[in-house]
Amino acid sequence: MQALYAVSFDVQSAQDGPDHVYERLRRHLADWLGNHGRVPAPSETDFDQDGRAVLPGKIPGHGDRKVSWMVAGDGRTRALRVTIRQPLFNGPAQFVTRVTLSRSEESGGGLRVVMGREIPDGWIAPVRDPRLRRPNLLREVLKDRELEVRVLNQVATGRYERIRDEGSAAVLLDSLALSTRLPILLVQPRDQAAWNMAVDASGQLAGLAQVVTLNYLTVQAVRRVYEQVAVPSGGARLVWPDLGLEHPAYSREEVCRPSFVETQLMPSLGHLSVIARGSDSAWERARQASHRAGARRAAEQLSRAQAAGDKAGELRALNDRVRQLEKEAKSWEDMAQSCIEERDKAKSEAADAEVLRQDRDYWKKQYLDLSKGGTGQTATLDVWSQIPVLESTDALPTFQALTEASEQRIVFTARAARAWKDSRYPHRQEMTDRLVALAQAAIDLYSQPGKMPRLAQWFYDNHGLKYAPSDEKLSKDKDKRYFTFDQKPRDGLSHIKIRDAVSPNEVGRIYFALDPEGKRFIVNHVGLHL
Numbered sequence: 001m002q003a004l005y006a007v008s009f010d011v012q013s014a015q016d017g018p019d020h021v022y023e024r025l026r027r028h029l030a031d032w033l034g035n036h037g038r039v040p041a042p043s044e045t046d047f048d049q050d051g052r053a054v055l056p057g058k059i060p061g062h063g064d065r066k067v068s069w070m071v072a073g074d075g076r077t078r079a080l081r082v083t084i085r086q087p088l089f090n091g092p093a094q095f096v097t098r099v100t101l102s103r104s105e106e107s108g109g110g111l112r113v114v115m116g117r118e119i120p121d122g123w124i125a126p127v128r129d130p131r132l133r134r135p136n137l138l139r140e141v142l143k144d145r146e147l148e149v150r151v152l153n154q155v156a157t158g159r160y161e162r163i164r165d166e167g168s169a170a171v172l173l174d175s176l177a178l179s180t181r182l183p184i185l186l187v188q189p190r191d192q193a194a195w196n197m198a199v200d201a202s203g204q205l206a207g208l209a210q211v212v213t214l215n216y217l218t219v220q221a222v223r224r225v226y227e228q229v230a231v232p233s234g235g236a237r238l239v240w241p242d243l244g245l246e247h248p249a250y251s252r253e254e255v256c257r258p259s260f261v262e263t264q265l266m267p268s269l270g271h272l273s274v275i276a277r278g279s280d281s282a283w284e285r286a287r288q289a290s291h292r293a294g295a296r297r298a299a300e301q302l303s304r305a306q307a308a309g310d311k312a313g314e315l316r317a318l319n320d321r322v323r324q325l326e327k328e329a330k331s332w333e334d335m336a337q338s339c340i341e342e343r344d345k346a347k348s349e350a351a352d353a354e355v356l357r358q359d360r361d362y363w364k365k366q367y368l369d370l371s372k373g374g375t376g377q378t379a380t381l382d383v384w385s386q387i388p389v390l391e392s393t394d395a396l397p398t399f400q401a402l403t404e405a406s407e408q409r410i411v412f413t414a415r416a417a418r419a420w421k422d423s424r425y426p427h428r429q430e431m432t433d434r435l436v437a438l439a440q441a442a443i444d445l446y447s448q449p450g451k452m453p454r455l456a457q458w459f460y461d462n463h464g465l466k467y468a469p470s471d472e473k474l475s476k477d478k479d480k481r482y483f484t485f486d487q488k489p490r491d492g493l494s495h496i497k498i499r500d501a502v503s504p505n506e507v508g509r510i511y512f513a514l515d516p517e518g519k520r521f522i523v524n525h526v527g528l529h530l
Contacts (some may be wrong), residue, residue: 001096003116005132005270007207007276008181009156011109012148013233021109022078026100026261029082032137033067047071047080054389063087072336074293077104083119094118099137102282110282111141111149113207114274132266134204142206151207152180160187160202161209163465169221170201171454172212176226179241183209183269188463190221190234190444193256199234201261208269209238214278216384216437223385233384233440238265300434335418355499372507387436390428395420395526398432401441409442410435412523413485425508427499431526434510435461438521461495466497474530483524490515492524504528 013021026044032347034041039056052068066163069082079102085094096118100108100175117130142149142158147212163172175181181212187207189195195213202211214222214231223230231241234252254260301320305313383405389397399412425431441463445452470493474481490513 001098001114001118003114003274004130005115005266006113006273007138007239008112008151008277009110009141010150010153011111012150013146015110015146019103020103021147022103023108024144025111025141026080028137028140028144029099029101032140033082033084042069047082057086072283072290077289078102080282081280087302088117092119093130096495097135098280099135100279100280100283102286104282106287110279111138112280112282114277114280116268116274129251131262132270133262134206138206139203139523150302152182154181154210157208158203158206162196162461163211163218164215164275164460166217166221168213169218172218173222175240175477176222176229176243181210182197182207183241184239185211185236185265186208186214186219186222186229186231186239187211187236187255188214188216188231188234189250190440191256191448193258194234197255197260201265204261204266204524205269216440217433217464218434219434230382230385233382236404239486279492281519283507298373316429333453381387384436384440387432389432390420390435390526391429393426394423397434399523402435406439408520409446410439410521410523411485412526413483415483416523418524419525419527424505425507425527426506431498431510434465434496435523435526437465438496438510438512438523441465446516452516453492467494468497469494471495471511471530477530480525480530485513485522485524486518490522490524492522493524 013024013399023044024049030042030044030047031037035054035058041055042051042053042372047069048071048072049159052066055065055067057063057065058440063086067467069080069516072081073132079100082099082101084099086098087093088095090260094117096116098109098114100112102112113135115130115132115135130502139158141147142156144150162167187194187198187201189198198213201209205274207400216233219231219233228238228243229247231237232249232251234255236250236255237247238250239247257263262396277320301313305311305316337467387401387405388397395412395417399417401413411446428460441459444462445458456467459465474493474495481491481493483492492513494512494514496510496512498510499506505528506530508527509525509529510523511530512523515522
């Protein structure tokens, strides 16, 4: 089999021992094969011994599924390996899924899933790569509350993690520094399509990568520490465990494509997972345990026959032992052949990788040469990262850059500029980050279809901003609350909070009016709490 995808999980139970985990995994496997009772399939008890079955295909026109399974192990170690073969559409190749369930007294339970294809010997013709989707078996195991599933000692849930504030960002930064972790897909969703992608990726990539969503503020927190893994606005970046590598970035347009996970992430991560996950060690341990148990039984049988002077019994015992040794030799030959094939494949892929690396370096140089301007700097790809930091007494360059970058979705009054000049607010970078996040929020809020969301929760979930629709003190001060802009009266009561429970000169606020008609935010105050 040419493996294209491989995941391995350690599975534990907080309440019971390895036997409980193994039985629950067998139950999930039987339910998955039988499509939860919709088609005839092997039962849990059928998996007590080797067997095979033919099941109807789940996808019309793709043929029946041929299922075979083997059991190995002894009293201390046990494993079940199930192989499902199904013809691929339009061709002689078969799609193969191999599932291994295991348990041992030392390490608890385990689950391994490998997917790939088999091509008949001698067939020389192009074969389309099969579509890779996480088996629903994994979804059922991950949502089973009686099981704790881990990969590289990290809990696997099949859900994404939200990093919405700087405290959570600090935890993420610590995780990024670890070399013993899964790849992490950092996503900054700015529309529903990107959120849908995050949901899809977190499920499909379970065991391959972790998915983390960021907002503008937490994106900036990551950028300031690890510039090389900065996330494009509204896009994503896949961060390898080795921060010294190049980490692929994806634009907002790319992550919003419905096929993004299937066509870009699954093939590359699946290919790497085959190399990283290696051989099926749990199955090999169980099979060796079976061989040792068989050898002990044969020795005991031979000893009893010799003690009783039973020559026929001795002959039977010796014949049984010969068959066991032949079977064991065949298994080692199969393993050796598999290792040879993996070695040859690795050599071929290493040669291909070197050619691709040379091509990449060439085209990267061409791009950098073309993108150099008169100052010799690389062309800017993210306008938001180029917004100038607020000067201590002059906000106009920042305000103008934000208005231009947002295409007029955020505008500023003259009073806002004066307020900033008078405030002497000490945390200029922090205030700049909030203004950029507010500008992006204006774009996203007035670009999405449907009714207006609950703003306090929406601002925090999507942009990390602490929004308040009212202010008791300001609501009583009409001169500061109301203002005129574009010859229309505006209500500037809505505001963004920056720091509380600190010295008065550090309590920052951004007061603004929502303008649904003009589809924009009108900022009337940037500085200290009014």
